[in-house]
Amino acid sequence: MVKTTDIILGVIAKDLKKSPSDALVVGVAQGADGPVLLPNPLSAKAAESIAGSLKVLGITGAADQVHRLPGLPETGSELLVLAGLGKPQADGSFTGEALRRAAGSAVRQLAGLASVTLAFPTTALADVAAVAEGAALGAYSYTEHRSSKDGLKAPVAKVSIFTAVDAKEAQPALDRAIVLARAVNATRTLVNQPPSHLFPESFAEAAKELSKGLPVKVTVWDEKRLEKEGFGGILGVGKGSARQPRLVKVEYAPAKAARKIALVGKGITFDTGGISIKPALGMGDMKSDMAGAAVVLNAVLAIASLGLPIKATAWLCIAENMPSGAAQRPADVLTVYGGKTVEVLNTDAEGRLVMADGIVAASEEKPDAIIDVATLTGAQLIALGLRTAGVMGTDSVTSALKSAADRAGELVWPMPLPEELRPSLDSQVADLANIGERNGGMMTAAAFLREFVGKNGNGEQIPWAHVDIAGPSFNNGSPYGYTPKQGTGCTVRTLVAYAEDLLTASA
């Protein structure tokens, strides 16, 4: 089961008591001289008294701080909650992402309550959109495999946003927030699924289930069809597993499409490393090695839900990387879809093998751009840390992705793709080896993938970008803002924003 329940979102402009909720949440900024109670719907008297008590209550206004107080009779809520927004910008306002995180953090930490009213400073529609997104992203939990729900707190089901922005004007932003959160939360749930339950066949089934009711076409390649058509990368990686690999194509092709994009995702449902086996410590986290495929699937489903006039196709390259008597060996040579040969010198560099098949297949349809998303390298974590995705490829695509990510409130950073890395991938026996220069390994992996990007009608390489989400796709630390533990769903919002931006660019 990968479908999550949508939160109910609404706006209210006055009369808190007429639409009471379990908690009223008011913002606190981390000002230069201490905490500052932000504009709120409380009576002047009540606001003054609370503002005067912030310091003694230990409230600083730092992000993620959520402080519960008894509700005031004038609000109709049993709880009054003070939530930190962190440091304001120079003009005293907050970025969209600060609002998104504060809303998400409050809703996340107030799990167990049924309804919450968020009264953060929202002067413009964009602020309301950010609060709505944060709230919907914060209302998430993964409890599928608990035999008892005792002691588990259900996510907040209903959030009202207190704002002067007109309700009619706000509605499309609320609807968009729901679509985004549905896609991000479904991605998180797929990532959180244990590998006992999510394997290539069940992942393909989940893709079909999530696509139900949407104007998309789903095609699944089983092992026989993969064999027949020569998808040697996906088959090679999947060889060691008792569970057969899959390729899944999810196409959204509206009639009046201005542009056509292809998204390719790494879907390793579990990465043991194969014969080049990984150490035991932390191996369990490799259930998240299918995050890229979950991201591209849900990005296309969100684009379809929003009805954007753009063709978007997701290619999910799905296999389980296991050691066994049937597994591929270091030094094996495989033939990627389309004919290029690869010497597999390390079976743990499997992501690039399945992605090579997917990128060649995506190229055949000559899209305007190909974006691939993958938990590809440990080197990504070394280079950019746990929260920032690396993006490499054609400048036009990487810079468009960077600005889309900025708008969406996600962290991505462009990295170079130096030519000198390519010879490090030379093989003694095949066209290419699957490992090369270790230093800058994230870029070496991207240099490998670039070899498989096809040409467009003009004989030029199709504009392409590779996004390495090894770090940011899985949160091993504490939850923060709207981000839970484990699957984060990162990059879905960036891809949707990228698609939206293409429309304004081509208008």
Ligand code: BES
């Ligand atoms: N799935 C891993 C990369 C990874 C590491 C993702 C840590 C998330 C967290 C990938 O398949 C892998 O094993 N890559 C190797 C490549 C190496 C053998 C060239 C790596 O990064 O060590």
Ligand code: MN
């Ligand atoms: Mn690996």
Ligand code: ZN
């Ligand atoms: Zn992997």
